[in-house]
Amino acid sequence: MNEQTNAKSLRKFALMHLNPITQEVKQAISTVLASEFAWNGESDSLVINQTKPEFEGDLTLVLFGLAKSLGKSPDQIGQSLGAALIGRFTGLFSGFQVVKGFLNLSIQDSKWAEGFNLQCKALNTVPCVGQSERIMVEYSSPNTNKPLHLGHLRNIFLGWSIAAILKKTGNQLVKSCVVNDRGIHICKSMIAWQRFGNGDTPTSTGMKGDHFVGHYYVRFNDAYKKEVDELISTGLTKEKAEQKAPIMKATQQMLLDWEKGDPEILSLWRTMNEWVYDGFDQTYNRIGADFQKTYYESETYLLGKKFVEEGLASGVFFRKPDGSVWIDLTEDGLDEKLVLRKDGTSVYITQDLGLAQQKFDEFNYDQSIYVIADEQNYHMKVLRLILKKLGKSYADGIHHLSYGMVELPSGRMKSREGTVVDADDITEEMVTVARTKTEELGKVKDFSADELKELYETLALGALKFYLLRVDPKKKMVFNPEESIDFQGFTGPFIQYTHARIRSILRKVGATSDEFSINEPVHPKEKEIMVLLGQYAEQVHQAASEHNPAVVANYAYHLAKTFNGFYAELSVMQAESEEKKALRVQLCNRTAIILKDAMALLGIRVPERM
RNA sequence: GGUCCCGUAGUUUAAUGGAUAAAACGAGCGUUUCCUAAACGCUUGAUCCCAGUUCGAUUCUGGGCGGGACUACCA
Numbered sequence: 223m224n225e226q227t228n229a230k231s232l233r234k235f236a237l238m239h240l241n242p243i244t245q246e247v248k249q250a251i252s253t254v255l256a257s258e259f260a261w262n263g264e265s266d267s268l269v270i271n272q273t274k275p276e277f278e279g280d281l282t283l284v285l286f287g288l289a290k291s292l293g294k295s296p297d298q299i300g301q302s303l304g305a306a307l308i309g310r311f312t313g314l315f316s317g318f319q320v321v322k323g324f325l326n327l328s329i330q331d332s333k334w335a336e337g338f339n340l341q342c343k344a345l346n347t348v349p350c351v352g353q354s355e356r357i358m359v360e361y362s363s364p365n366t367n368k369p370l371h372l373g374h375l376r377n378i379f380l381g382w383s384i385a386a387i388l389k390k391t392g393n394q395l396v397k398s399c400v401v402n403d404r405g406i407h408i409c410k411s412m413i414a415w416q417r418f419g420n421g422d423t424p425t426s427t428g429m430k431g432d433h434f435v436g437h438y439y440v441r442f443n444d445a446y447k448k449e450v451d452e453l454i455s456t457g458l459t460k461e462k463a464e465q466k467a468p469i470m471k472a473t474q475q476m477l478l479d480w481e482k483g484d485p486e487i488l489s490l491w492r493t494m495n496e497w498v499y500d501g502f503d504q505t506y507n508r509i510g511a512d513f514q515k516t517y518y519e520s521e522t523y524l525l526g527k528k529f530v531e532e533g534l535a536s537g538v539f540f541r542k543p544d545g546s547v548w549i550d551l552t553e554d555g556l557d558e559k560l561v562l563r564k565d566g567t568s569v570y571i572t573q574d575l576g577l578a579q580q581k582f583d584e585f586n587y588d589q590s591i592y593v594i595a596d597e598q599n600y601h602m603k604v605l606r607l608i609l610k611k612l613g614k615s616y617a618d619g620i621h622h623l624s625y626g627m628v629e630l631p632s633g634r635m636k637s638r639e640g641t642v643v644d645a646d647d648i649t650e651e652m653v654t655v656a657r658t659k660t661e662e663l664g665k666v667k668d669f670s671a672d673e674l675k676e677l678y679e680t681l682a683l684g685a686l687k688f689y690l691l692r693v694d695p696k697k698k699m700v701f702n703p704e705e706s707i708d709f710q711g712f713t714g715p716f717i718q719y720t721h722a723r724i725r726s727i728l729r730k731v732g733a734t735s736d737e738f739s740i741n742e743p744v745h746p747k748e749k750e751i752m753v754l755l756g757q758y759a760e761q762v763h764q765a766a767s768e769h770n771p772a773v774v775a776n777y778a779y780h781l782a783k784t785f786n787g788f789y790a791e792l793s794v795m796q797a798e799s800e801e802k803k804a805l806r807v808q809l810c811n812r813t814a815i816i817l818k819d820a821m822a823l824l825g826i827r828v829p830e831r832m
Numbered sequence: 833g834g835u836c837c838c839g840u841a842g843u844u845u846a847a848u849g850g851a852u853a854a855a856a857c858g859a860g861c862g863u864u865u866c867c868u869a870a871a872c873g874c875u876u877g878a879u880c881c882c883a884g885u886u887c888g889a890u891u892c893u894g895g896g897c898g899g900g901a902c903u904a905c906c907a
Contacts, residue, residue: 274851284850286887296887323887324851365907405907519907546905555835556903563905570907599836600902626838627901634900665868681870693845697838698900705843709870711856712845719870727867764848776846776855783855790863790872810867832870 240349240759243329243337244270247281250314254306259292259299272753278319279326280753286323296323331749335740335805338752342736342812347819348762350392357393358585359385359623361593362511363400366498367407368436370505370645371635372628372701373595376690378511379825380625381593383691383771386823391766396585398515400577403495404523409476411435412490413469414442424497430646432501435494445469505645509683510825515584517577523568525576529612530562538611549608559604574605582616589619591769596624596696623769626698628690643703652682652707659709666831677829681715684826688714691824692775712779714826717817720782721828724814727794731807738804747788751809754781758816762823771824778820785813 248265255261269287273279283303285296292299300320307327308315317328361381364370370378381397389395415438424434446469453463464470479487506512530547533539539549539561547562561572568576581590592602602622609617627634628643635642656678660666669677689707693699709715728734744752758777765773794810797803818828 269848269850271848271850276852282851286850289887322851402907407907523907544905557834560905565905567905569905573907595901596837597901603836624837629900659870663868663870665870697845700844702843705857708844708857711870713856713870715870716856719868723868723871730867772845779855780846786871787873789867793867795867831868 240351240763241756242340243333243756244281246314247327247329250307250311251283251303254303254310255288258302258306261288261292263291273326277321277324277326278328279317280329281327283325283327284323285320285325289323296320300325331740331744334744334749334752334756335738337756338808338812339738341756342808347816348390348759351763352392355393355588356396356586357385357388357589357591358396358398358581358587359388359591359593360398360400361385362506362513363402363594364502365402365407366435366495367411367439369430369432369501372643372645372648373635375509375645375648375686376625376628376699377593377595378506378509379687379690380623380695380771382511382825383774383823384591384593384623384766384769386825387762387766387771387774390823391763396515396587397513398517398581399513400517400519400522401499403518404480404520406473406477407439408491408494409473409480410442411439412487412494413473413476414438414445415494416490417445417469424500430501430504431497431499432505433644433646434501435498442469442473505649508649508679509645509687517580519573522577522580523573525580526568526572526574527562527576529575529579530568530572533561533608533612536612538608549611551604551607554607556600556604556607559608561608571601571604571608574601575608578605578609578616578620579614582614587616587619589621590616591621591623593623593625596626596698598622599624621769623695625695629698629700631700631702631704643701649682649686652686653678655706655709656681656685656715660832669831677832680827680829681709681718681832684714684718684821684828685709686714687824687826688717688775691771692779694772695770714821715832717778717782717821718826718828719832720785721814721817721821722830722832723789724785724810724817725830727810728807728814730795734807734811735804736808736811738808739801740805742799742801745792747791748805748809750784751781751788751813754784755809755812755816758820762820765823774820774823778817778824781813781820782817 248268248270251268252261252263252265255263267287269284271282271284273282283300285300288299289296297320300318300323304318304320304325304327308318314330314333315327316330319326359381362374362378364374385395385397415435418441419438422434424431427434429437446467449467449469450460450463453466454460458466476487480491530539533549534541534547539547541547542564544564545566546560546564548558548560550558552558559571560569561575562568578590581587594602599622602620602624606617606620606622609620629635630641630643632641657674660674660677660681666674666677685707690699692712707713758781761773761777765771788809792806794803794806797806821828
């Protein structure tokens with residue numbers, strides 16, 4: 223709740239400073255209300271929306287709230303308020319209409335032009351608002367036993383993008399990654415490689431390292447399943463068989479040896495992990511993921527233990543007779559939660575407590591954002607709560623950017639059933655689509671092989687990233703491999719195409735000055751773009767406060783869509799007058815800049831031609 | 833059982849408590865002597881159900897129904 227109100231007030235704050243026209247209108251209204259209606263409310267309490275396209279006007283004041291506090295009918299207030307505004311602020315308003323409790327105000331064209339002019343001269347596309355914070359974003363967080371899949375991509379794109387957005391709004395960012403490099407899962411791959419590997423390596427087989435290791439993880443499961451089936455056929459129950467399968471026993475033994483520090487096992491473990499990292503790096507490079515700090519669980523899994531002592535001493539934790547340590551969260555509507563096993567080893571949550579502290583010690587963060595799937599909601603709640611109970615100041619700065627799973631039409635992706643959509647495969651498929659489509663259209667036949675390759679990457683990743691980012695993170699999404707990802711409509715390439723078209727115009731126009739004047743009436747299509755461009759900054763701030771890149775994606779699409787409407791109806795090169803031409807060139811220029819800027823926040827590049 | 837999330841056109845998504853719920857895909861029709869037709873325009877079609885709060889509810893509250901996640905001495 224606290225978080226929400228905070229986000230709301232932040233948004234209001236941002237809006238106030240970032241949209242001068244709305245602000246000016248609010249001021250004007252409250253001035254008139256105060257002097258002529260003896261109104262004493264806050265100007266921020268006025269509700270002003272963009273006027274719906276079917277009505278005349280630009281901004282709309284909702285009158286119902288005022289009607290109540292002033293004791294007059296909405297229509298009465300609307301009429302006299304409108305008349306007074308027009309009379310006193312001739313430079314601002316050009317007309318008004320009262321419709322069913324709404325006061326629709328028309329803003330002078332010159333006002334929009336003035337705002338647009340200011341914007342063109344501004345140094346930053348998105349001015350900073352409020353205080354700069356130190357923010358950590360943890361994302362990706364893979365296991366080292368298999369390659370990345372579509373779910374990881376959503377995670378990575380979200381994490382990268384929200385970091386970019388927060389940076390844009392004036393914060394200092396550290397991106398981090400936690401690698402889950404220890405535990406039974408990696409031992410499974412190791413055992414399988416020992417048994418079936420014949421000394422093969424990624425180099426000798428020409429396989430990408432993470433796929434190579436993942437292959438042995440699959441081999442393990444196959445072998446395991448076979449052993450279990452055999453044991454079941456000798457009359458054992460499934461459960462017993464699963465326990466008794468020799469390959470599983472060997473794996474468990476290997477984990478024990480690993481923990482004891484057996485040099486041979488450790489060496490194999492290092493080697494295989496290196497293979498995986500090498501594969502991950504290739505993928506990260508291609509999709510543009512980067513981290514300033516990487517934590518390995520093998521190095522951090524013991525960190526939380528001191529918390530256990532601390533918690534016991536302060537009475538936040540308690541010890542059960544068997545020696546295990548717990549925290550009672552029943553008062554907070556949760557359960558009792560184990561923080562230390564009876565054998566004295568730590569569990570997942572213990573590690574996370576330790577890591578949170580370590581990160582704070584190293585970076586002294588104001589906010590620490592964890593990009594993790596929503597199946598971990600409970601875990602993250604517990605983490606935050608425990609830190610709070612332990613009196614850690616940084617607990618309030620911990621945020622869970624919780625996102626829904628990516629599912630297939632058949633349901634959840636299951637690696638054991640081979641239904642995962644592999645990250646590298648899907649990227650490659652998108653490249654193929656980009657190539658096919660580009661060749662079909664044949665617009666860039668003069669491109670060199672390198673330029674083509676770059677274009678295909680740009681389009682493929684643009685489509686993929688936009689597809690995964692345009693949806694509200696907290697919603698789960700269904701990915702249909704059959705229908706695959708589109709290049710038309712509400713997509714990355716749509717926006718990229720719009721950008722390329724604008725750049726084409728600007729190339730033809732050649733050098734331009736950023737001066738323009740408006741004496742002729744502004745065309746609705748021109749105004750639409752001006753209005754929209756003026757909203758960019760507040761949209762980015764909204765995305766930042768909500769931790770939601772989809773806001774930026776929707777905005778960019780909306781802007782591109784609007785521009786395309788303008789493009790289809792009005793000519794830039796053949797404008798009716800020099801004045802119009804100068805204005806339209808500026809609209810093109812500015813739209814291109816903002817589209818590029820917005821897409822960059824999503825990690826998407828925009829081409830000059832396509 | 834308990835806790836949490838979700839339910840909007842055939843499908844995928846929008847909508848600080850505001851007006852006649854907005855797009856895209858799909859389907860159908862149309863637009864290129866003029867800046868890139870990966871575009872533009874038109875047609876088609878939706879808030880799971882029942883109450884409540886409100887001048888006003890997709891949005892807030894309660895209750896149903898449906899889907900999902902979590903509730904491990906796994907990580």
